[in-house]
Amino acid sequence: MGLKEKATTNLQVPIDQDVTVGKRTFKAGTVLNTGLDVPGGSLFPLGLITHLDKGQVRVGITCALCHATVSEETGRILEGAINTDINLGPLIAMASNSAALFRQTDVNPTKIPPGEHTFINNKGETAKLPNQKIMEDEVDAAILSWPPGNFVSNGDLKNNSAQIPSSYTHETFPYAWSGVASIGWFHGLTTLNNAVFGLNADPTTTADASESVLGIDKEVYLGTMLQNASSREYRLPEGAKPSEFFDRVDPTPGEPGINSVIKMPEYPKGTLFMQNGLMANTPGLPVAAQLNGMSAFQNTLAPPPHEAADIDTLQRGATIFQKANCAECHSGRYFTNHKVIPVKEVATQPKRAPASRKFAEEFAPPDTYPPNVPVPLPPNPPVLPVPTDITPQEDIKLAYALSDPHGGYKVQNLIGLYLSxxxxxxxxxxxxxxxxxxxxxxxxxxxxxxxxxxxxxxxxxxxxxxxxxxxxxxxxxxxxxxxxxxxxxxxxxxxxxxxxxxxxx
Ligand code: HEC
Ligand code: HEC
Structure with a gap:
């Protein structure tokens, strides 16, 4: 309201009262740079939505929170441009149960001293969950170390943050910084979109894989997330077995996790196509209609034309770009040869590159249901193999750090650099x-x-x-x-x- 319909690329919010989060104290009156964008004339930040659900108002986020921004010049929305200053660290750390995001940090619940909350573990014994306060403080501290524009999207118990990339996705495969999404519909884009919904946005979907991927008992995994759930409905009662309790409160009974997903033919194994063997899909819409729709939409996005320098300067730049061998990797119309470059060659910060290895060790050959199959799935739905030969085997192996334990980074496109x-x-x-x-x-x-x-x-x-x-x-x-x-x-x-x-x- 204070903006009086003016646009901003950084909604500044004064802290209401002294608060200590993750061992840091934010003093009352300190102005927090949220990095939230508000378009001109709007009463709501970009990428936040509200809706009514069973009589309750719910607030959520959309892709646009991170993958769109407001133009400084025009106050209008630039879809696909990065929200480079979105300050996700404090926004997430100030939530009451950030501990639920522990797998996206370096805080391992099995290393945290036990607290008071009892539960039944996978051996059927009564045990104690990690101390709730210590767990919350440690996860908050890790999350507060993420700088603006960065986020950890990989659940491999590392604090391996990465910058949000732009969504100018047309012909810029493979997707993700390590290039792990490279086969299937839209050359991997649908796979990446599914990773947002079916995997990252809902840590409960990987509960069944927590033992093999993270070495954490499934009950500890779920119990750590649910012991202090912000909604009472999901809060784990004393002495319960987390997976049994979760089955009772699961809003999507009969399928893993909270979000609406369908099991792929290989589930519980994952594949190159669907990393955790699950595909996000709303009942009532055919297989992948939403995911493929989003891929098609993102492929239409392009940065607005840039007020470029004079033609002589541009030509001089193009000549140097060739001479300096940039085009060896940044070739073609979108300035990428679509390859993955080993970490030891490109020598950028190494931590993020091997993040998907543990998943890939368990992969089965990928199959899918054709896109005309209705959801919920009929009994014995038709199944098709997903071709994997559209991407060289060596790039797939490198992206998943299978051929080289350090992995690699894909040759990033150079579209819209003036915005990124x-x-x-x-x-x-x-x-x-x-x-x-x-x-x-x-x-x-x-x-x-x-x-x-x-x-x-x-x-x-x-x-x-x-x-x-x-x-x-x-x-x-x-x-x-x-x-x-x-x-x-x-x-x-x-x-x-x-x-x-x-x-x-
Ligand atoms: C909280 C911020 C955030 C939100 C919300 C978000 N993303 Fe992302 N997105 C990221 C980050 C960070 C990466 C880079 C991940 C990596 O590779 O480590 C990314 C990567 C991507 C990529 C890969 C682009 C490329 O060139 O490799 C696509 C496509 C994408 N996101 C689509 C989506 C879609 C669709 C949604 C909504 C369903 C979404 N994202 C929501 C932060 C976000
Ligand atoms: C051997 C292949 C290779 C060569 C040669 C190369 N690049 Fe890159 N480039 C990459 C890779 C891989 C990345 C992504 C690395 C990362 O993010 O860790 C990248 C990233 C970039 C980025 C950052 C893009 C972004 O969105 O953050 C720019 C800009 C860039 N390169 C420009 C150049 C220029 C200019 C040259 C020549 C002087 C060049 N590159 C030479 C492989 C190459």
Missing amino acids: APYLHDGGVAASAESIKQDESGRFMIAKSDELGMAGTLMRGIAPDSEASLRVLVDRNLRAAVVAANQANPDLQRSNIDGSGHEYW
């Missing part, structure tokens, strides 16, 4: 417009060393400038200062961000 600073998968390559200046000889020098890197820009509420950030990406000396600034920041160390590597000066 900071750069690289960890978002570590950043510089403010003022941070570098030309000296008399024309050489760029550091003018403000405290406005370099993620540490000196988004973490201080300063927007990275695309031109300066691209310059520090390709200038050896400037980049060394950027990496040093990031490495000196304890939060960035914890969330594995440094802006190193990709040394194609």
Whole structure:
């Protein structure tokens, strides 16, 4: 209301009362940069939705929270552009049961001292769940280390945060920073979209795999999530067996997890097509109608035309791009050869690359139901194999860190870079417009060393400038200062961000 219909790319909210979250104290009156965008004339932030469900108002988020932004110039929505400053850390950590997101951090519940809450474990014995307060504090602390624009989407018990990529997806396969989504409908895009709904948005869907993938008893896994559930309906009662309790309160009985999903023919095994063997699908719509619809929609997204430099400058840039061999990898109309480059070659921050290995070790050959099959599935639905030969085997193996334990990163497309600073998968390559200046000889020098890197820009509420950030990406000396600034920041160390590597000066 305070905006009086003006647009903003960063809704600032004063903290109402002193609060300590994850061992950090936020003082009353401190202004929190939420990074939420509000379009001109709107009363609601972009990517937040409300609806009525059984007489209750529910608030949720959509893809647009992270994958759309409001234009500074026009106040209008840019679908597909990254919300580069969305401050997910505090927004999630301030929730009362962030502990439920533990698998997206480095906090392992089996390493937390037991608390008072009793439950029945998978051996049928009465045991104690991890201490609720310690668990919540530890997960909050890990989540608070994620800088704006970054999020951990992989549930492999690592704090391996990655920058939100833009959604200019047409012909830019494989998808995800490590390139794990590369087969099936829309060349892997449908697989990636399903990973958002069927896997990441609902940690309860992987309860059956928690033992094999994370080495955590299924009952500890579910019990840790449910012991302090924010909704009383889902809160685990004292002495209950978590999986039995969950079956009683599950809003989608008969299928795994809370979200509406269908079991693929291989379930409980996953495949290259559906990593956990489940496909998100609303009953009443045929197989993958929504997922494929979203793929088709994202493939229409493109950045608005950019006020480019004069033609001579552009031609000089194109010549250097060729000469410096950038086009060896960034080739073709969308500036990608679709390959995955081993971590030891591209040498960027290594933590995120091997995140999907544990899933792949259990994979079965992929099948699907054809897209005309209704949901709920009829008895004995038809099944088709999903071809895997549209992507070279070597790229698939590397993406899942099977051929090389360190894995790799896919050659990122270079579409709309003017909207997407900071750069690289960890978002570590950043510089403010003022941070570098030309000296008399024309050489760029550091003018403000405290406005370099993620540490000196988004973490201080300063927007990275695309031109300066691209310059520090390709200038050896400037980049060394950027990496040093990031490495000196304890939060960035914890969330594995440094802006190193990709040394194609
Ligand atoms: C909380 C922020 C957030 C939300 C909400 C979100 N995403 Fe993402 N998205 C990310 C991040 C972070 C990645 C990078 C993940 C990685 O590879 O580590 C990503 C990656 C992607 C990619 C891969 C793009 C590429 O070029 O590789 C697609 C496609 C995508 N998301 C689609 C969606 C869709 C569709 C939705 C809504 C159903 C959605 N996302 C919701 C944060 C978000
Ligand atoms: C050997 C292959 C290879 C070469 C050569 C190469 N790149 Fe890249 N590029 C990549 C990969 C892989 C990534 C993603 C790495 C990551 O995020 O960890 C990337 C990322 C980028 C990004 C960041 C995109 C974003 O959205 O964050 C830019 C910009 C870029 N490259 C420009 C260049 C330029 C300019 C050159 C030449 C000077 C070049 N690249 C040479 C493989 C290459």
